[in-house]
Amino acid sequence: MRRLLSKGLRQESPTLTRIKLVKMKVRFVTTILIVFLSHFSSANDLSLDSLYSLDYRDKSKVKRELELFEKRKLSLSEKQKLIFAKSYYLSLWGDFKGRIKLLNSYEWDKAEDNIKVGAYYQLTESYVNLGNLEKALYYTSKVTEILPNINEPKLKSLAYHSIADVYESLYMFEESYLLSEMIIQEGYESRSSEILCYGTSRAIKNLFRLKRFPEIIKNKSAAIRYCGEINDRFIIELITPLIQISNNKLNSDFDGIARLISMYDNLEVSSSPREFFELELFLAEYYLQTDNIERAYNLYQSAYSRSSDKGDYQFMIDGLDGLFKVSLITGDSEAALYYAKILIDNQKEFERELVEKSRLFNSHKIRAKELEHQISKLSLSNENLILEREVLNSQKKVFRVAVFSAFAGILILTLVIYLLVRQKIRMKKSLDTDFLTGAISRSSVLSLARKKLKACKENGENFSIVTFDLDNFKSINDRFGHSVGDWVLLTVIKTIKLNIRENDFVGRLGGEEFIICLPNSELSQALVLAERCREALEKINTKDISSMLVITASFGVSEINGEVDSLNKLLVESDRCLYAAKSKGRNCISSNYGELEKARITAV
Ligand SMILES: Nc1nc2c(ncn2[C@@H]2O[C@H](COP(=O)(O)OP(=O)(O)OP(=O)(O)O)[C@@H](O)[C@H]2O)c(=O)[nH]1
Structure with missing residues (x-):
């Protein structure tokens, strides 16, 4: 089985030769370095900056250009800049050993602190990539020593990145996270x-x-x-x-997946950057989930094989875990058992390595007091922050749910109330108002009249009503049509409304018969109002329709007194008077005081 596995590994490992991921990372660092170095360079250094824009794949051209520069007479800062440019291409070519050799050929200890940070960072990063943790720690602690002297934010962040790289290779993700903060x-x-x-x-x-x-x-x-x-x-x-x-x-x-796959397909094998393993394992997982078992198997094998070359237990374990899963899916129980066994062995090795690494880390303990202090402060505030965030989140959740429910409740309630009120208003309006004339409908006007009458009686006030009926309305309908009849009814009420007081109200009793209620009014006032209305109706302009159209009405007026003390009695009285007016020849007024009416009107 072991032979089978190694055979498989040899067969399936992609023949990749360099890593693009590290190049990207280095490109970022270099961008920072270029920015930083431009602080120290004069105008004629510009050509040195242009060294970074060469196509790294054309190795011989890059080397030629670098050599050309080397032959020039260079100032100290230019020399340092050239080293960084060379270092940049070496990292792009995945030559970390060459990079370390190059960087170590210069005495950085004598350089300015700002320059040192860049150099130590690059050394740290190279050693991390080569898996030489001891050396990486050595340069990181050098970075932390000069850190208090660094003010330039980009360089400071570079120093933090350098330390974070080491933390990550020690699986100290919490610390690395705090540095990223x-x-x-x-x-x-x-x-x-x-x-x-x-x-x-x-x-x-x-x-x-x-x-x-x-x-x-x-x-x-x-x-x-x-x-x-x-x-x-x-x-x-x-x-x-x-x-x-x-x-x-x-x-x-x-x-996202397509980009990752195309990145992987274009990758060239490199020494062993961790990002590469991560990408490989991630894609393997993706293929496993999308049922592309063969590709998943190849990638797990590749990740396992490459990480075991580097002795990187974490990725070995992930790779083995994947191979174990694939064996289970394909039903190869013998292989599954085999992977499970070496997985356990590697796990033990991994734990041993962790103990060893932490021992190493403690002996090289990152020395900058300020940094340690900052990290512990951050760590504390981070813990509090997580706690606070959790509490806040749950509070927010409860609050959001409460606000939402309240809001939804209020909304529904408002809607219901609105619909009810609208319906009620509509119903009330349709009940209260006569749709044709806009006068109050019969039932409403009578109930309103009753209420007002009661109030007037309680207050010792008078209450009068005027009822009127249009004269010869049937013949208007017959001669001019019902629509003209309707228009007449509407115009009559409009005219009446213009001629009554604010407290008076007019209602339609039916057909062409109407009632005007006059609270707190005695008969004389009602008679005056009736006369005013009679005259107004007489004057309605009907010329546009027909000069033959004449609008008049007969009026009956009644007032409460000792005998006539209810609305019904008032109505009977008024009706009686109205018919009296009709029989007198129409277009006139009659009241429940009979012959007195004229004298009263005259008196008022
Ligand atoms: N156009 C129209 N006509 C109505 C309406 N309501 C009742 N009428 C008509 O009004 C007429 C009333 O006629 P009558 O009760 O004979 O009274 P009149 O013709 O006014 O005669 P007098 O009251 O005696 O002057 C009837 O023809 C009804 O059809 C309405 O809303 N619109």
Whole structure:
């Protein structure tokens, strides 16, 4: 079986030769270095900067250009700059040993602190990539020593990145995360979106390792904002965790996956950057989930094989775990058992390595007091922050639910009330108002009249009513049609409304018969009002319809007194008077005081 496995590994390992991921990382660091070095360079150094824009794949051309520069008479800062340019290409070519040799050929201890940071960072990074933790720790502690003298935000963040690299190789993701928070802080203070971008993406990478997924989601949009367009390095540090935490969306996120796959296909084998293993394992997982078992198997094998070459137990374990899963899926129980056994062995080795690493770490303990202090402070505030966030989140959740329910409740209630009120208003309106004339309908006007009468009686006030009936209305309908009849009814009420007081009200009793109620009015006042209305109706302009159209009405007026003390009696009285007026020849007024009416009117 073991032979089978190694045979498999040899057969399936892709023949990749260099790593693009490290190149991206180095490109970022170099961008920072270029920016920083431009502080020290004069105008004629510009050509040195242009060294960074060569096509790294054309190795001989790059070497030629670098040699040309080497032959020039260079100032101290130019010499340092040239070393950084060479170092840049060596890292792009994955030659970390060459890079270390080059960097160690210069005495950085004599350089300015700002320069030292760049050099020590590059050394740290190279040793991390070669798996030489002891040396990486050595240079990191050198970085921490000069850290208090560094003020330039970009260089400060570079130093933090250097330390974070070491922390990550020690699986100290919490510490690395805290450093990324410090980088983000630097980014905020210097308003540099570049620093913010790399700080946030490192933060996300570490949060992913720490399985603090909600925080990743929270930081996602900020990271994308700071980083502008997502570059390839960013896609691994940001998109991979994002796709991975939303496993169910694996298939739907074609763009992210497609980019990762094309990146992997274009990768050349490198020494062993951890990002490469991560990408390989991630894609293997993706293929496993999308039932492409063969590709998943190849990638797990490749990741396992390459990481065991490097003695990187963490990735070996992940690779073996994948191979174990594939064996279970394919039903190869013999292979599954085999992988399970070496998985356990590796796990033990991994634990032993961790103990050894922490011993090493403690002996090289990062020395800068300020940094240690900052980290412990951050760690504390971070713990509090997590706690606070949790409490806040649950409070927010409860609050949101409460507000939402209250809001929804209020909304529903308001809607119900609104509908009810609208319905009621509509019903009331339709009940209260006569749709044709706009006068109060019969039942409403009678009940209103009753109420007002009662109140007037209680207050010792008079109450009068005027009823009127249009004269010869049947003949109007017959001669001019019903629509003209309707118009007459409407116009009559409009005219009446213009001629009554604010407290008076007019209602339709039926057909062409109406009632005007006059609270707090005695007969004389009612007679005056009736006369005014009679005259007004007489004067309605009907010329537009026909000069033959004449509108008049007969009026009956009654007032409460000792005998006539209810609305019904008032109505009977008024009706009687109205018919009296009709029989007198129409277009006149009659009241329940008979012959007195004329005298009263005259008196008023
Ligand atoms: N156009 C129209 N006509 C109505 C309406 N309501 C009742 N009428 C008509 O009004 C007429 C009333 O006629 P009558 O009761 O004979 O009274 P009149 O013709 O006014 O005669 P006098 O009251 O004696 O002057 C009837 O023809 C009804 O059809 C209405 O809303 N619109």
